[in-house]
Amino acid sequence: MTPRRLPSFVPGLVLASTVALSPIGSYAEGVSLQNTGTVTVYFSPAGGAADAIARSIEAAHTRVWLAGYEFTHPRIARALAQAADPRRHVDVRVVLDQENVRSSYSVATYLVHAGVHVRIDWTHPRMHQKTVVIDDNIVGLGSMNFTRAGDERNSENWNVFRGNPQLAQLYAQAFLQLHAQSMPGDMTTYTISQIEQAINYWRAAEPGGEFALNAQARALACIYGLMIYDGRAHVALADLTVGQVEALTAALGTQ
Numbered sequence: 001m002t003p004r005r006l007p008s009f010v011p012g013l014v015l016a017s018t019v020a021l022s023p024i025g026s027y028a029e030g031v032s033l034q035n036t037g038t039v040t041v042y043f044s045p046a047g048g049a050a051d052a053i054a055r056s057i058e059a060a061h062t063r064v065w066l067a068g069y070e071f072t073h074p075r076i077a078r079a080l081a082q083a084a085d086p087r088r089h090v091d092v093r094v095v096l097d098q099e100n101v102r103s104s105y106s107v108a109t110y111l112v113h114a115g116v117h118v119r120i121d122w123t124h125p126r127m128h129q130k131t132v133v134i135d136d137n138i139v140g141l142g143s144m145n146f147t148r149a150g151d152e153r154n155s156e157n158w159n160v161f162r163g164n165p166q167l168a169q170l171y172a173q174a175f176l177q178l179h180a181q182s183m184p185g186d187m188t189t190y191t192i193s194q195i196e197q198a199i200n201y202w203r204a205a206e207p208g209g210e211f212a213l214n215a216q217a218r219a220l221a222c223i224y225g226l227m228i229y230d231g232r233a234h235v236a237l238a239d240l241t242v243g244q245v246e247a248l249t250a251a252l253g254t255q
Contacts, residue, residue: 031170033164033166033167033170034164034166035164036163036164036166037137037161037162037163037164037167038161038162038163039159039160039161039162040052040159040160040162041157041158041159041160042142042157042158042159042160043155043156043157044144044150044151044152044153044154044155044156044157044158045151045152045153045154045155045156046151046152047151047158049142049144049150049151049156049157049158050073050075050076050146050148050150050151051075052140052158052160053076053079053132053140053146053158054075054076054078054079055079056132056134056138056140056160057076057079057080057083057132057134058079058082058083059134060083060090060134060135061090061135062089062090062091062135062136063090063091063092063093063133063134063135064080064083064090064091064092064093064132064133064134065091065092065093065094065132065133065134065172065175065179066080066093066094066095066131066132066133066146067094067095067096067127067129067130067131067132067175067178068094068095068096068097068129068130068145068146069096069097069099069126069127069128069129069130069145070097070099070100070103070106070145070146070147070150071094071096071100071106071107071108071145071146071147072103072105072106072107072146072147072148073107073146073147073148073150073151074107076146077107077110077111080092080094080111080114080116081110081111081114081115081116084114084115084116084117085115086115092116092117093116093117093118093119093175093179094108094111094116094117094118094119094185095118095119095120095121095127095175095178095179095182096108096118096119096120096121096127096185097120097121097126097127097128098120098121098122098127100120101120101185108120108185111185112185118184118185119179119182119183119184119185120182120183120184120185121178121181121182121183122182122183123181123182127178129178130142130143130144130145130146131171131174131175133168133171133172133175135168136165136168136169137162137163137164137165137168138160138161138162138168139160139161139164139167139168139171140158140159140160140161141158141159141161141171142156142157142158142159143156143157143158144156144157144158
């Protein structure tokens with residue numbers, strides 16, 4: 001599957017030449033687990049789900065692995081930032097959908113600056129999971145996005161399973177697969193493989209559409225061309241000229 005977009009470029013962006021990405025696994029059939037432990041169910045609106053999520057994160061001892069589609073809730077974000085304090089020795093990781101790169105409301109940048117290991121899923125059209133794995137025996141999941149709207153206004157659900165290590169292990173494995181094929185949230189480099197994904201996506205747009213008009217797509221095409229056809233290992237945006245952008249974009253568009 002191809003990504004919808006790549007992040008906005010920043011001055012001095014540099015391209016790396018190689019990468020190895022592990023495809024996310026999938027289960028052909030459902031997985032049956034022993035029914036152990038307890039489950040606490042929260043219904044939105046105003047059912048206390050966000051507060052429950054934050055409190056569970058604050059009480060974590062070893063790890064907090066969160067996968068989310070939309071993430072704008074400040075209370076949950078602060079809990080993650082506090083858990084990521086090196087003095088606590090908690091492994092805090094977050095994987096988010098690519099929409100969080102463009103959204104001015106997303107807490108992704110805040111989390112990165114707070115020291116949380118944030119990665120962005122560019123592989124799937126939507127990374128629509130809403131899950132949290134805490135320590136070795138707590139799993140939170142449901143329909144609710146990590147947003148105030150999900151907690152306070154929408155009709156949603158959130159479920160917290162405690163005391164089921166098998167369930168925690170299953171979701172931890174799924175998270176690690178997702179984490180492995182996602183990109184760092186503070187990424188300042190792109191690889192040939194990532195650029196190829198983006199170019200293929202934009203090339204598939206309707207004639208005269210986004211590929212032809214989107215400046216970011218043209219820059220990607222130009223960088224891709226310089227790396228492939230000129231044999232350059234690294235290309236900075238400052239190296240690009242208007243002529244190069246036009247010529248290489250045209251060449252890529254005819255393939």
